[in-house]
Amino acid sequence: MTERSLAVVILAAGQGTRMKSSLPKVLHRIGGRSLIAHVLDTAAGVSPQQVIAVVRHERERVSEAIIDHAPDTIIVGQDEVPGTGRAVEQAVAALPGDFDGTVVVLSGDVPLIDAVTIERLVRGHLEGGRAMTMLSAIFDNPTGLGRILRDPDGAVTGIVEEKDATDAQRRITEINGGIYVFARRAIEQALSEIDTNNAQGEKYLTDAAARILAGGGAVEAVATNDPWLIAGVNDRVQLAEAGRELNARIVRDHQRAGVTIQDPATTWIDADVSIEPDVEILPGTTLHGATSIATGAIIGPDTTLVDCEVGERVRVRRSEATLAVFGAGAEIGPFTYIRPGTELGDGGKLGAFVETKNTKIGDGSKVPHLSYVGDTVIGTGSNIGAGTIVANYDGVEKHQTVIGDGVRVGSKNVLIAPVTIEDGTYTAAGTVVRKNVPAGSLSMSVAPQRNIEGWVAANRPGTPTAAAAERAQNTTNTANDGENG
DSSP: TTTTTTEEEEEEOOOOGGGSSSSSSSGGGGEEEEHHHHHHHHHHTTSSSSEEEETTTTTHHHHHHHHHHOOTTEEEEEEEEEEEOHHHHHHHHOOOTTTTTTTEEEEEEOOOOOHHHHHHHHHHHHHHHHHEEEEEEEEEETTSOEEEEEOOTTTTEEEOOOGGHHHHTTTEEEEEEEEEEEEEEHHHHHHTTTOSSSSTOOOOOOOOHHHHHTTOOOOOOOOEEOOOGGGGOOOOOHHHHHHHHHHHHHHHHHHHHHOOSSSSGEEOTTTTEEEOTTTOOOOTTEETOOOOOOOOOOSSSSEEEEOOOTTTEEEEOEEESOOOETTOOOOOOOOOOTTTTTTOOTTOEEEEEEEEEEEETTTTOOOEEEEEEEEEEEEEEOOOTTOEEEEOOOOOOBBBEEOTTTEETTTEEEEEEEEOOOOEEEEEETTEOOBBHHHHHHHHEOOOOOOOOOHHHHHSSSSSHHHHHHHHHHHHHHHHHHHHH
């Protein structure tokens, strides 16, 4: 649709009081994006020459979010005159004076409308030579919604809001979806003639239909068979419902693209996540942000990934990771907590009850279990023993630990940063590494074991432990007496 002039107006001025939130309604999120970000993406999908957003409530906050997501958007502040008609009137006035094309009007709280539907609506509008085209739907229970009025021949005669409707009009089941296409000059003229003389004291955009018809313009309502496309979000219940529906559509799209998703009901995938074919997603998995997953990976169950890059054939089980990179064939989990800045090389492993942060782990290196590794660089083919702690914080600053290639760190080590353990090194179990370890060395902290006999009887008399010790000693004494006899 780039060969003709098209502008998109997004209405985002409402307060959204039913959300009962300090966050403006259009900034609430589903599928990893704000409601208005979804609408901005839809607008971009029809390649308009201009996008205009009309704001009022929390103007600065909403405007900042819009510009962050779509920097070329023009922001227009709605004045004191209430109503969608006034909002569109101000947006149209912000268009260049010589713009004589088509104006699409979307709502910032209707997140599931898609570019394909808009393209079809615009195409029909232009081919039909209309001044106004709107998206409608048939609802069994249209309570609270504006109705499409038609004459006995089926021609549109106008739109009526429920508060202004008669009893007969309230029985109409075709509702106004709030998605419009206008000829610029037609909507400009119509809005100049509309007042606020109605039940809500607002300048209704819907009144434009009757004005355009009165001026001889053609108006049509095109019904969609997918009511979710026009579903608005006005409270937390509707927010959750729209989120579920969006997620179901995202999941189905991935399934049709070759991804196995065992349980769609417990799988949540943000709109910006990318997944290659032949990935398997197990129940209880959530994938957020810009996470990407390469072919052959198996993710889950009960796993959360946020902005992660997952290589081919990676296996992640019952773990949580944020801003991490996993090389091909890596294994993660179960019960692994991976914080930002972790990079795990090809064939590497982060095992059960391991936490990492700001750490690069080379190909084939492993941190199998019960360890914390932070601000560390680990070479290739190294193994970190169970219970190892990298003490990277001195109370004021973080320090780095470097572990070379082919290193074997023993169980229950404490590595006190900054420290370097060079290639081909062993550290013994229980070692506290306080200074650098040269290549090929064995590092150990040796203290002789001391046994104080009789300590329990002297210091813990009457306890179950003392009783057990006495029994053991009696058994030993009896055995010794038998041997001596």
